[in-house]
Amino acid sequence: MSEQKGPLDGVRVVDLTAVVMGPYCTQIMADMGADVVKVEPPTGDNARYISVGPAPGMSGVFVNVNRGKRSVVLDLTTDEGAAALRALIEGADVFIHSMRARAIAKLGFAYDEVAAINQTIVYTNCYGYSRRGPEADRPAYDDVIQAQSGLAAVQKLLTGETTYVGTIVADKVAGLTALYATMMALFHRERTGDGQEVEVSMFETMASFMLVEHANGAMFSPPLGPAIYPRTVAPNRKPYPTKDGHVAVLIYNDKHWNAFVDSVRPAWIGEYGEAFSKLEQRAKQIDVMYGLIAQTLLERTTAEWLELFRELEIPAAPIQTPDELFDDPHLNAVGLFETVDTKHGPVRFPGVPTWFSRTPGRVAGPAPELGADTAEVLAEVDSLSERQFGAVVDGLGSPPHVSLPRVGP
Structure with missing residues (x-):
């Protein structure tokens, strides 16, 4: 009996995202069977260095949200790096990035340029703020969006202190939103054959998320009350x-x-x-x-x-701590945690929280070392010439004498 494959088996994702929002989105895609090619600059994703890990560049946060991906290092400011990315785009189903609009455009990979290479591609932008508003191209991080979306103010109503919640909720909610938006665009493509551009921004996502219940009386005309759901901010609402x-x-x-x-x-x-x-x-x-x-x-x-x-x-x-979740009887009974052997020892991942009767997902594998898959991935690209291939891997200091199983003319 053949091994069951996830629902995204056969989908190729070219992933230019970094830190958490975008990588969390594409981590789920990888767990669901997609081939996620993580394109990193020579310095790597900053998330490689933000927390403890078993080796330099392999922080716990990075390892978790980049598991099962393949890392390709490309310097997109060079002709060789840009040519390699264009070759990857030719065979991709999804292109996703988390650069600001002017930055991705400066590199030559805005939607129109990518669609000219592959007209059926689903192109997902992960931004802090939408390009359609006055805050376009402003930098954004989770703390800033928690404050601007009303979350920090709601915490004051609940606890008496303006504060952030103890998790990067804006990054993760926006990442999940990017995932479902991308999947909807892929579903549309399956029906029509048409690719399209998708935009997901943290601020709009969290504003919508906060107002699910807190819009309340303020939605009506005239307003029937303030934009707050009283139960969630009652002072006695606590353990x-x-x-x-x-x-x-x-x-x-x-x-x-x-x-x-x-x-x-x-x-x-x-x-x-x-x-x-x-x-x-x-x-x-x-x-x-x-x-x-x-x-x-x-x-x-x-x-x-x-x-x-x-x-x-x-x-x-x-009341449980995050440490105690690893020993929770229910989570272990349903098999949430999966242990994966890596070159740095076994890693116990919090795995796939969803269940499919025919196409179950699973932890896709260990997170990649920086650039570990550059030669392998580029060797799979028919349109990349041997000269271009050599220029990229030699310029990045990749191991010499890489075999080329398939190259273009």
Whole structure:
């Protein structure tokens, strides 16, 4: 029986992205079977150097979001490097980059120039801000976008301090958005044969993401309230202290509320009557409800509450650190983690969180050393002459005496 292949098997991606937004998008493509050719400058993707790792240029962040890709080093400011990239584009399905618009245009690889080489290509731009607005070509990082999109301000409403959340949420949400946008364009191409240009920007993505629930009353004309969803910024919305720790629980809808009250606080039925009987009433005084629950949960241990909530089918969980996720029984039971042998030793990756009955994805393999696949990838390109091939690999100091299994005339 042949090995099952992911749903993107046969798709070739030319990836000029760096750091996290774009690489996270293309990492998922690689896990789903795509051949992702990561084109890096001679200095490499900056993410190679931003955290701990087993070797120089192999930081943990880089290794995770670039697993299973092939690294090709090209100096696109040279004629040889640009010619090699054009040759790669000829056989690609997707071209994706995270440079600012003027930078990619200066190199000669804006959409019109790439489409002239391959008219059916899906060309995805990953920007900080859309080219269509006044902030076009401004640099952007996750912290800046968290602030500008309203996330830092919402954190102040919740915690009393203007702060960032403890994850690079803007990068990752924008990366996922770039993924689904690219997949939609590929789906359109499968139906029509037409390629197209796609633009995904961090600011617009996070503004849309934040306003899913926070647009709320501000969407209507005239406005029915501010752009905020009260439940998520209630001061008492936080993990509840228990007798020996903390527990996360949301006793929210009528079924869960009634189950909790009947089991733990039946006196509340007479004490509060209609004030808390329905979700609509509780939503209007959500922080009062959170406060009542907080006082009650101090009476038992975390384990006791978790046992009761499981019995009552109320959503609840313990507080876990990122380290503890690697030992989580459920995550290990479903096989989320995959160990891959690399030249630096085994790496335990957090793997593919989705499941397909016919075309499952899997961790595509180890992350590449800088330029490790330059010779192999360029040797696969029929339109690249032996002279051009030699100019690229020799100029980058690649190992000598590389064999050429297939080259153009």
